[in-house]
Amino acid sequence: MMQDTTKKVAIVTGGGSGLGLAVATRFIKAGIHTIIVGRDTEKLNTAKTALGNLCYTAVCDLSDLTAIPPLVDDIIATHGQIDILVNNAGINMKKEFTEVTDEEFQRIIHTNLNAVFTISREVVKHMLHAGKGSIIHISSMAAQYGLPKVIAYSASKTAIDGMTRAMAVELSPKGIRVNAVAPGFIYTAMTDKALNSDPERKAKVFGRTPMGHMGQPEDIGEAVYFLASDAAKYITGVVLPVDGGNSIGF
Ligand code: NAP
Secondary structure, rough: OOOOOOEEEEEOOOOOOHHHHHHHHHHHHHHEEEEEEEOOOOOOHHHHHHOOEEEEEEOOEEEHHHHHHHHHHHHHHHHHHOOEEOOOOOOOOOOOHHHHHHHHHHHHHHHHHHHHHHHHHHHHHHHHHHHOOOEEEEHHHOOOOOOOOOHHHHHHHHHHHHHHHHHHHHHHHHEEEEEEEEEEEEOOOOHHHHHHOHHHHHHHHHHOOOOOOEEOOHHHHHHHHHHHOHHOOOOOOOOOEHHHHHHHHH
């Protein structure tokens, strides 16, 4: 199919809720055709109703790696191109280091890292053909400093930062920019649960966040949109903290 240079198509994994929904909202505001991917059909449909005609849904469990190539092929068949990929879908689990089972460790690595590799590889095949594209991974403060009780999550997000740089050096000469956004503590269902169950951790978070408050999902939406846009055309291989200074706070 011919590339339509007047339109842009983005995939946002986990775009039905939280930070992914904020990214999809920002993209749609900019007129970008946005496919949101998740496991929960109802969640995706609710998001689509709110976001309107430029929003498309794709139900897929990304931890089933064999489902990813057909997902990408379907998107290409329907939309003709993929200009932007945002790897946002992710899971977390808070548990003492010695209590984490091999299965739990691997489950988190599988969704947060293996699936990100597989979908990126499949999308990059099409971006290489087009000679352009922008990929944004969603990392975390857990890759900026040591956080207790999130061993698998920290390992997965630190690997994402490494993958951002490795992909950027290999793909940027071919027109594909690869960056990551590292959200600080942002209000979503995930952080609400994690922090409210641990007041000591909550106090610590605010104690080292110079701006003194949590971020909002739209702060991540704006940063991802910037990195995806031509305004960031000379930026590749960076991990951008959007964190109110949390990663450099004393
Ligand atoms: P969230 O609301 O729980 O969103 C996670 C999304 O990922 C959901 O929409 C979920 O959709 C999707 N997802 C999870 N597993 C999936 C799978 N196997 N296949 C397809 N979709 C899957 O969490 P969030 O806070 O917005 O987090 C989004 C990203 O930001 C994550 O990568 C997280 O690590 C990162 N992050 C968040 C914060 C924060 O403060 N919120 C801070 C640092 C990093 P379904 O349920 O429909 O599958």
